[in-house]
Amino acid sequence: MxxxxxxxxxxxxxxxLKNVSLHVAEGEIVALIGANGAGKTTILNTICGITPAAxxxxxxxxxxxTQLPPDRIVxxxxxxxxxxxxxxxxxxxxxxxxxxxxxxxxxxxxxxIAQDIExxxxxxxxxxxxxxxxxGTLSGGxxxxxxxxxxxxxxPRVLLLDEPSMGLAPLVVQDIFTTIARLRDEQRTTxxxxxxxxxxxxxxxxxxxxxxxxxIMLEGTAQExxxxxxVQRAYLGRQKRPIWE
Amino acid sequence: xxxxxxxxxxxxxGVTIGSIYAMVGMGFTMIYNATGIINFAQGEFVMLGGLxxxxxxxxxxxxxxxxxxxxxxxxxxxGALFERCAIYPLxxxxxxxxxxxxxxxxxxxxxxxxxVWGKQTYSLPHFSGDTPLIxxxxxxxxxxxxxxxxxxxxxxxxxxFFNRTMLGKAMRACAVxxxxxxxxxxxxxxMVLLSFALSAALGAVAGICITPMLLMEFxxxxxxxxxxxxxxxxxxxxxxxxxxxxxxxxxxxxxxGSGYLSSxxxxxxxxxxxxxxxxxxxxxxxxxxxxxxxxDF
Ligand SMILES: Nc1ncnc2c1ncn2[C@@H]1O[C@H](COP(=O)(O)OP(=O)(O)OP(=O)(O)O)[C@@H](O)[C@H]1O
Ligand SMILES: [Mg+2]
Numbered sequence: 201m202x203x204x205x206x207x208x209x210x211x212x213x214x215x216x217l218k219n220v221s222l223h224v225a226e227g228e229i230v231a232l233i234g235a236n237g238a239g240k241t242t243i244l245n246t247i248c249g250i251t252p253a254a255x256x257x258x259x260x261x262x263x264x265x266t267q268l269p270p271d272r273i274v275x276x277x278x279x280x281x282x283x284x285x286x287x288x289x290x291x292x293x294x295x296x297x298x299x300x301x302x303x304x305x306x307x308x309x310x311x312x313i314a315q316d317i318e319x320x321x322x323x324x325x326x327x328x329x330x331x332x333x334x335x336g337t338l339s340g341g342x343x344x345x346x347x348x349x350x351x352x353x354x355x356p357r358v359l360l361l362d363e364p365s366m367g368l369a370p371l372v373v374q375d376i377f378t379t380i381a382r383l384r385d386e387q388r389t390t391x392x393x394x395x396x397x398x399x400x401x402x403x404x405x406x407x408x409x410x411x412x413x414x415x416i417m418l419e420g421t422a423q424e425x426x427x428x429x430x431v432q433r434a435y436l437g438r439q440k441r442p443i444w445e
Numbered sequence: 446x447x448x449x450x451x452x453x454x455x456x457x458x459g460v461t462i463g464s465i466y467a468m469v470g471m472g473f474t475m476i477y478n479a480t481g482i483i484n485f486a487q488g489e490f491v492m493l494g495g496l497x498x499x500x501x502x503x504x505x506x507x508x509x510x511x512x513x514x515x516x517x518x519x520x521x522x523x524g525a526l527f528e529r530c531a532i533y534p535l536x537x538x539x540x541x542x543x544x545x546x547x548x549x550x551x552x553x554x555x556x557x558x559x560x561v562w563g564k565q566t567y568s569l570p571h572f573s574g575d576t577p578l579i580x581x582x583x584x585x586x587x588x589x590x591x592x593x594x595x596x597x598x599x600x601x602x603x604x605x606f607f608n609r610t611m612l613g614k615a616m617r618a619c620a621v622x623x624x625x626x627x628x629x630x631x632x633x634x635x636m637v638l639l640s641f642a643l644s645a646a647l648g649a650v651a652g653i654c655i656t657p658m659l660l661m662e663f664x665x666x667x668x669x670x671x672x673x674x675x676x677x678x679x680x681x682x683x684x685x686x687x688x689x690x691x692x693x694x695x696x697x698x699x700x701x702g703s704g705y706l707s708s709x710x711x712x713x714x715x716x717x718x719x720x721x722x723x724x725x726x727x728x729x730x731x732x733x734x735x736x737x738x739x740x741d742f
Contacts, residue, residue: 250624274630286625288618295614303630305611354630 201226201390202247202278202358207256209246216242217253218414224358229384229391231401231422233435234411240394241283243411244360247392248280249273260358275303279356283363283394285347289336293327296335296346300353313353320349323379340367348376352383358390359383365397373397377404398435402426410435450582455700461589461658463696464596465491466715468651469673470680470688471603472644478620478683479640482543486527488670489554490648494520495661496558498653499567509572517649523554524645528638551667558663566662569653592654599650600689616640620683668712675715679722681729691730694718 202224209217216239224230232240245251247258249270258266265273287296297320301313321328324345330338335346344367351359361380365373377400383389395401402408408425410418418428425431469487476484497519501512531546532538538546572591577584607613618626619636627633651669652661659665676695680687695715703711722730 248628250627269632270624270627271630271632274628280628282625282628286622286628288621288625290621291614291617298611299614299618299626299631300629302611302615350629 201228201261202392203259204243204247205257205259207243207246207253207258209242209251209253211242211251216414217246219256220411220414220416221256222409222416222419224390224392226390227384227388228407229380229393229405231398231405231408231425232392232394232411233398233401233408233425233431235434238411239414240411241362242414244280244282244362244392244394247273247360248278271303274354274356277355277357278360279351279354279358280360281347281351281362281364284366285340285343287335287338287343287346287350289334291335293331293333293335293338293346296350297327297353300350301355303354316353316355320352324349341369341372344368345372345376348379356389358392360392360394362394363396364393365395365400373400380404398431402436447582451704453581453583454585455704456697457583457585457589459697459700460693461586461592461696462655462699463693464592465651465655465669465692466672466676466695467596467689467692468599468647468654469669470676470692471599471685472647472651473674473677474680474683474685474688475640475644475647477677479616479637480532480543482540482547483674484641484644485544485547485670486550486554487644487648487673488666488668489551489558490520490524490645490666491652491655491669491673492558492661492663492666493523493554494649494652495569495656495665496562496567496652496663497649498656499569499661500562502569503567509570513653516653517646520649520652521642521646524648525638525642527645528641532637532641533634551670555664555666562663564663566660567656568660569656571657575657586658588654588657595650595654596689599647600686603685612639672715675719679719679729681731684729684731687729687731 204220204222207217207220208215220243232243234240242251246253249268253266256266257264260276260278263276265276291299294317297317298313301316304313321331326342327345327349330342335343338346344364348364364376368376380391380393381404384391393401393405402422402425405422407421408419409416410425410431418425418431420428469491472487472490473484476482494516498512498516501507501515502509507515527550531550532543535542571586571588573587575586575588577586607617615626615631616636616639619631619633623633672695673692676692677688679691679695680689695718698718699711699714702714
């Protein structure tokens, strides 16, 4: 479905992604885990065309989307829930949901979109209560829900999530992971998930990649990663390491 | 003339010219919101609007309403062309570069206008005659009412556009957060193009409206642009409702200032008002930290 081959990305002179290769099959949930500054967000932004790759290629379906601008990539069916929510403070909740479907207005029409908005409000009842409020006045968690709902409104075939659990209460986090799993099961949405909460991510995902300093260090099924000692030590917070190691 | 009628008279003059500043100010605001740049060519759109209208109606004898429409379209296209030729090709330009480019654009527009229309001053007939209405002893030109009415329509139309239509909301989204906007499939460059076209249209409307009263020549744009910029800054840059109120205020101050003090100070008044307000409230009349967070058209 989505395949990155030897991707290199720079910020100015800083070489951030070094020969990153990964793939996500259709209907799969893949987790990217790694420390702060490892390059996870950069991987997602490179896929989305915000920080275009200097070399390497990104294949989506049969198409090469490496050099496409961000809005074209959304039209192809890839949506990102960006890190830090990135909502539009002076627009209302409903505005966000409508704008999420911006690319569908010409093709799908108002009714289909109104139905989808209704679906989002069922999925996130908090948003229904606040539907006419300015997004800037929502709580952090509500903004996160809004960012996810906005991305889903484009009916993406591939959903990129950058730390969806950030700032959310544990129960809401659980809801969100349940939602992600359900999207996959019901609509075969493919998911690439970046998470600090490696445990929750690996519980939900089918496969995972470990990113360190811009390189893919490890890949495997979620089960393999959960059982891997390095992963346990570094990301799952189990202190199994003997002192003399 | 009684004291009251004099005040009414000054008020009317002020509101008339203030409406023009308001429209130009909104044009500044629109481009500022979309790109973060102050478009110094804004005043030239006003000048082009006035002069193209003169050519269409006085020389080509096209009826006023049709001429109005064609002029606005022409200037819109010029605005769009300017964006595509001068702004669009740049990759990651700094704001300073962009501002200098708009200055260059303004100089070029002035030069071309001088070649086309020469240095003489042109006028247009008033939209519906120039027999003044006498209200409270003051003589009010019908054109004043036209200008006020058009300003109201423009403000109302823009607020509908930005609050009710998808395209308008998309433009606002781009203004607040272009990256997030591109992540939901909005073509940010297209929105920038649109903002140039719209603000050129605003300038053209202002130019057409004011030419019957103040006349127009090739180098009138800069001063009108400057006053419009004062309105935009005074209103708290990026806030178009603020620009409207500030534009009207500047117009009124100017008219009373030149009436009671001396008309020699007329052009300085806008700047003095701007400086005074910015000293007291650096974010403008309507801008504030809170407002910046909820930055809006
Ligand atoms: N705009 C930028 N300019 C320069 N360097 C940047 C920029 N954005 C990110 N970087 C650098 O790129 C590296 C990778 O950043 P990235 O945001 O991808 O990390 P991350 O894995 O998402 O981290 P986190 O878990 O904290 O979100 C970091 O070292 C960071 O300092
Ligand atoms: Mg990150």
